[in-house]
Amino acid sequence: MEELEKYAKENKIPIMQKDGILYLTNYIKENNIKNILEIGSAIGYSAIMMARLDKNIKVTTIEKDKDRYNIAVDNINKYHLNDQINIIYGDATEINTTDTFDLIFIDASKGKNTFFFNKFKDNLNKNGTIITDNLSFHGLVEDESLIKTKNQRGIVRKIKDYIAFLDDHKEFITTYIPVGDTIAISKRRNENE
Ligand code: SAH
Ligand code: MG
Numbered sequence: 001m002e003e004l005e006k007y008a009k010e011n012k013i014p015i016m017q018k019d020g021i022l023y024l025t026n027y028i029k030e031n032n033i034k035n036i037l038e039i040g041s042a043i044g045y046s047a048i049m050m051a052r053l054d055k056n057i058k059v060t061t062i063e064k065d066k067d068r069y070n071i072a073v074d075n076i077n078k079y080h081l082n083d084q085i086n087i088i089y090g091d092a093t094e095i096n097t098t099d100t101f102d103l104i105f106i107d108a109s110k111g112k113n114t115f116f117f118n119k120f121k122d123n124l125n126k127n128g129t130i131i132t133d134n135l136s137f138h139g140l141v142e143d144e145s146l147i148k149t150k151n152q153r154g155i156v157r158k159i160k161d162y163i164a165f166l167d168d169h170k171e172f173i174t175t176y177i178p179v180g181d182t183i184a185i186s187k188r189r190n191e192n193e
Contacts, residue, residue, distance in 0.1 A: 004045045004075060013068070015045040016107070016133060020180020024105070024131065025053055027185070033102040034058065037123065039092045039116050040108035044072030044085070050105075051084040059085045060099065062092040064108075092116060100125050107133040111158040114165050117186075121172075129187050130172070135159060136182035 008015040016024065024046070028036070034056055041047055041063035051059050063069040069089045076085050088095060092108060093115060102125050106116045113132055124130065140146050141159050166174040166184060174186040 001045070001049070004043060004048070008043060008045060013042050014134075015042055016049075017180035020133065020183060021046060021049050023177060023179040023183065025049055027129075027131070028053055028057070028103065031102070031129070033129075035099070035101045035125075036060070036103045036105060037097070037099070037101040037120060038062070038105045038107065039120070040106070041072045041087055042068050044075040044087070046105070046107065047072070047085050047087070048075060048079050048081060051081045052079065055084070057084060060088065060097070060101075061085060062088045062090060062095055064089075064091045093119070097123060099123060100128075102128050104128070104130045105133070106130065110134055110137070110155050110162075113158075113162040117162075117165070124188075127188070129185060132162070132184040132186070134181045135163065135176060135184050136178070138181065141182075 028050060036050055036059045038047055038059060038061040041061040047059045047061045051057050063072060072087055076082055076087060093112065100123055104120050104124060106113055117130060121130065136142060137155055137159055140152060140156050144156065147153050147156060166186060171188060172186040173189050174184050177183050177185060
């Protein structure tokens with residue numbers, strides 16, 4: 001995996017940071033998660049990290065960038081995980097599935113988080129979890145004085161809108177974990193809560 005980490009660093013591919021992926025994989029083990037949908041495969045790093053935890057884990061992962069998709073396919077083959085990882089080339093906003101999952105991991109474009117949450121929440125099993133990456137944007141969400149460009153300001157606004165969406169959600173309760181670039185863990189509320 002060091003090779004993949006090195007490749008990502010050299011080519012500026014935003015794979016999960018070490019403590020983030022460690023938290024995610026521990027969460028998967030502790031909660032006995034077996035079926036995962038990932039939005040945003042990049043070069044397959046997080047999908048491979050999740051799949052290799054257990055032979056019975058199945059990951060469906062979607063990537064819209066052709067070059068990254070091709071690299072991910074090679075990497076998945078290299079790790080002999082083709083029977084556990086189903087990688088789909090396409091834009092996740094346009095891909096529909098009737099499969100259900102224990103975990104939906106949203107790690108794509110920051111402005112589309114709400115859209116993906118709404119689109120895929122009905123594919124979640126009863127006690128399932130939605131995890132979203134990059135809620136901090138390198139600290140800019142918490143400290144807006146760090147914002148330097150208009151583009152960054154736009155992204156921060158979108159992340160804040162998503163946090164407000166999660167905090168106001170009637171059906172899901174969200175906790176924020178300050179690992180990596182901060183991840184959000186959203187679980188369905190108990191019916192009697
Ligand atoms: N989960 C990966 C990193 C993903 S980086 C890891 O930790 O190893 C985010 C990826 O999401 C990028 O490769 C980008 O091309 C992809 N992406 C962005 N919007 C998308 C969309 N609408 N559908 C599918 N993939 C998307
Ligand atoms: Mg990310």
